[in-house]
Amino acid sequence: MFSFEQELATMDLDRARDFMLVKSEIVNRLGSEYRANTFYFDQTDLNIEVRRAEYLYSQQKLYNPYQYPTISQLFYKKKDLYNYTFEKIREHEYWVNYTRRFIQEYGTSEYDSYPNFGKVKFSDRFQEFLEVELLEILKWKEIDAIVHQDPNPYLLHGPLHPHKVTGVDELHNLGVSGEGTNVIVWDCGFVGNCHVNFSIKDRYIKRPARGEKYTADDLHGTHVAGTIAADKRSGTHKGVAYGAKVLPVEFEGVDELIKRIKGSNAKVISASFHYLVNRLKMRDFDRLLEELEKNDRILVMAAGNDSKFVTDDLNPSFLTYWNKGIWMATHGAWILSKNQSLARRMLLVGSLKEDGQTISQFSNLPGKLSDNFVFGPGENVIATVAMDEFDSMSGTSMATPHVSGILALMSKYYPQLNAVELKDCLIQSCDQFWGDNNHGIEFKSEIFGQGRVNAVRAFKVADELVKKKLAGQYITTVALQEYI
Numbered sequence: 001m002f003s004f005e006q007e008l009a010t011m012d013l014d015r016a017r018d019f020m021l022v023k024s025e026i027v028n029r030l031g032s033e034y035r036a037n038t039f040y041f042d043q044t045d046l047n048i049e050v051r052r053a054e055y056l057y058s059q060q061k062l063y064n065p066y067q068y069p070t071i072s073q074l075f076y077k078k079k080d081l082y083n084y085t086f087e088k089i090r091e092h093e094y095w096v097n098y099t100r101r102f103i104q105e106y107g108t109s110e111y112d113s114y115p116n117f118g119k120v121k122f123s124d125r126f127q128e129f130l131e132v133e134l135l136e137i138l139k140w141k142e143i144d145a146i147v148h149q150d151p152n153p154y155l156l157h158g159p160l161h162p163h164k165v166t167g168v169d170e171l172h173n174l175g176v177s178g179e180g181t182n183v184i185v186w187d188c189g190f191v192g193n194c195h196v197n198f199s200i201k202d203r204y205i206k207r208p209a210r211g212e213k214y215t216a217d218d219l220h221g222t223h224v225a226g227t228i229a230a231d232k233r234s235g236t237h238k239g240v241a242y243g244a245k246v247l248p249v250e251f252e253g254v255d256e257l258i259k260r261i262k263g264s265n266a267k268v269i270s271a272s273f274h275y276l277v278n279r280l281k282m283r284d285f286d287r288l289l290e291e292l293e294k295n296d297r298i299l300v301m302a303a304g305n306d307s308k309f310v311t312d313d314l315n316p317s318f319l320t321y322w323n324k325g326i327w328m329a330t331h332g333a334w335i336l337s338k339n340q341s342l343a344r345r346m347l348l349v350g351s352l353k354e355d356g357q358t359i360s361q362f363s364n365l366p367g368k369l370s371d372n373f374v375f376g377p378g379e380n381v382i383a384t385v386a387m388d389e390f391d392s393m394s395g396t397s398m399a400t401p402h403v404s405g406i407l408a409l410m411s412k413y414y415p416q417l418n419a420v421e422l423k424d425c426l427i428q429s430c431d432q433f434w435g436d437n438n439h440g441i442e443f444k445s446e447i448f449g450q451g452r453v454n455a456v457r458a459f460k461v462a463d464e465l466v467k468k469k470l471a472g473q474y475i476t477t478v479a480l481q482e483y484i
Contacts (some may be wrong), residue, residue, distance in 0.1 A: 014118035018125045019132070020084070021116060027103045040094040062126035071143065072154045074356050081151055092136040099130045106160055128154040159354030160398035162227075162377035166402055167456040168240050171409065171464055175219065176459075179240025182266035182413040183228055183404060186249045187221030188273040189214075193384040194232045195237075195243045196222065204250045207387045219385045221248060223270060223393050226384025227401035228408065237382050237390050240455075241404025241412075254284035258291045267419045268410040272302035272397035289342045298419035300404040302396040303348045309367030309446060311347065347407075347423050351378025351399040352452065357433050361445075363396055366449040373449030375432055376402040406455045414462045416469060425465060 023041075027064070031039050075081045103126055114122040114401045147154050163169040191206045191214055192198065198205050206218060228246040230237060250261050251273040291300060302312060351360035352375050359365070359375065366373035378399030385391045403426070417425070430451030434443050 004446065011086075012340055012375070013160035015120075015125075015128075017117040018120070019129050021122065022099075022125050022129045022226065023056065026095075026098050029106060030098055030102055040091075040098075056393055059337050069146070073156065073353075074249065075154070076156050078151045078155065078157050081147055082144075085140060085147055086124070088140045089144060090139060092133050092140065095133045096100065096130060096137065099133065102126070103130070105456055150228070153353065156197070156353065157356040157357060157378070160356050160377075162381055162402055163240070165238075165352065165354075165356035166406065167454050168402075168406065170456050171459065172238075172242075176409060176413070177232075178229055178239065178244030178405070178408055178412065180243075181241065181408055182245045182247055182264050183223055183408040184247045184249060184260050184264065184266045184269040185228065185401075185404075186223050186251060186269055186271040186273060187224055188226065188251055189218040189222040190248045190250065191386040193222055193230075193386070194228065194388045195234045195384050196225045197229065197231065197243070198225070199245065199247050202248060202362055204248045208388075210387065211213075212386075214386050215466045219391075220393075221250070221398065222254045222385055223381075223391070223431065224270060224397060226390070227381060227398065228270060228405040229386050234384070234390070237384075239383075240402055244405075245407055254288045259290065261291050261295050261297055265424065266408075268404050268407045269297055270401050271299055271300045272395075272400050285342060289345060292342075292345045292419075296419045297345070298407065298423050299346045300407060301346055301348055302400040303350045303364040303366075305351075305362040305395050306364050307362055310369045310373075310474045322337045343369060344420065346372055347376075347399040347426070348373045348420075348449075349396055350375045350404045350449065351394070351396045352376065352433070353379050356452065360394070360396075362394075367446050372427075372451045374403060375433065375452045376400065380401075403453050405457060406453055410458060410462055413459070413467055414421040416466050417462060421465065422462065425462040426453060426458045428460045429454050431457075457483070 027041055071081065075084065083397075088252065108123040108126045110122055111123040111126070116122040116125065120128070137227075161169070163172065189206075190198065190202075190204050191208050193208075195278060204221075206214070208214075213374055224250065226234070226237070226239060228239045229241055229246050230239040232238050232242050234242070247260055247264055249257050250387060251257075257269070260266075272273040284354055288299075291297070315362040348366070348369055350365060350373065351363040352358060354377065360379055363378065378396055379394045380389050380392045380396065381398040381402075382392045383398075383401075407422055407426060410425065411419075412419070414422070427450045431454045432448075432453040433441070434448050
């Protein structure tokens with residue numbers, strides 16, 4: 001049954017859509033008659049705004065307010081906060097100015113029979129839009145005064161170094177490193193970098209030549225590999241499991257990964273890639289599952305950057321394109337989730353902002369896969385790229401190697417545990433980051449999954465499990481033993 005709340009939501013959505021039509025009319029008519037330097041908006045701006053409006057007013061917003069930040073979830077610096085409130089006031093003042101000018105010069109009577117979304121005549125929407133914009137000015141002026149009086153409650157905590165967010169810095173201080181261990185990186189492109197110990201003479205590694213240009217895909221795998229294993233010489237940019245050997249696999253199909261799995265002892269596979277797959281190739285993932293189980297491996301995979309839940313609704317038109325092929329980069333988690341046995345061998349990773357407390361707006365959310373979903377730092381992560389240099393990237397692809405790196409460390413120091421046990425230890429030790437802030441959002445596993453990874457607690461849980469399994473006969477470093 002259609003509820004009153006749903007009816008109100010539909011009315012708000014209709015009005016929002018009509019307001020976009022109002023803006024479009026203003027841009028189309030005034031924009032052509034006034035010089036560019038006197039008209040604040042153009043069609044490109046409006047197109048972007050239309051997409052944002054459809055996004056903000058979707059039913060998902062009603063279900064997940066966390067995905068739509070307020071000004072208290074956007075900025076680290078006072079200057080950025082002040083500029084934001086100023087720009088919001090100015091933007092609404094522009095719309096008031098242009099709407100008044102439009103009504104004065106053109107009137108609205110010609111829009112009496114204009115087709116629109118809501119039941120209100122489209123001609124009446126112009127005046128309604130003007131009144132709403134005037135209220136928005138008052139609202140943002142009040143907000144501006146409040147944040148200038150005391151900005152601290154509106155600023156994000158941080159930014160923090162990713163190793164600080166995950167607790168990896170504490171392990172590094174104890175001498176924990178990835179030296180002597182291997183990790184497979186399943187990605188879309190690799191370029192050689194002296195800070196990463198890639199497998200020797202591997203055909204997947206492009207050798208950098210000075211002045212040569214590389215695409216983002218070329219550098220993607222190098223960045224992920226460096227986040228996991230960049231050596232100690234990298235200083236503050238050293239990897240989570242620094243010193244580990246990276247075994248790269250460029251995604252050309254599952255066969256290449258299976259060869260890596262069979263040819264190495266690496267328990268951890270870090271996966272974030274672009275690849276076109278169709279339903280016929282799903283059989284390949286059945287073979288992959290067989291190899292993961294036979295060789296005791298865990299697949300740590302980026303959840304994707306669609307700002308959606310990992311459910312059957314990740315892409316409403318998915319089935320339309322299923323035969324033609326669809327990009328794994330944005331739907332990999334959804335595709336692999338179709339095999340529940342494979343999901344047990346997977347750990348999906350979402351992205352947090354640099355404060356370690358706020359979900360990145362681009363990050364996909366757990367949805368139905370909350371049991372196998374954790375979060376790590378994924379914004380502005382600095383790691384290796386071409387020419388032995390470092391650069392920052394953002395995405396769930398950047399959050400994934402932080403989790404993979406922790407699991408690689410655990411696989412080194414707790415070889416008595418199988419891959420699924422390592423994964424379970426990591427999940428059981430996650431922080432409840434939704435309690436770290438004042439966003440006022442109730443806990444929902446489909447939003448927060450199992451929480452934010454905590455490397456120190458993961459080691460403790462693993463240590464306790466090893467004690468139980470070996471009746472006190474377990475392997476660990478002296479420093480770590482004293483710490484735990």
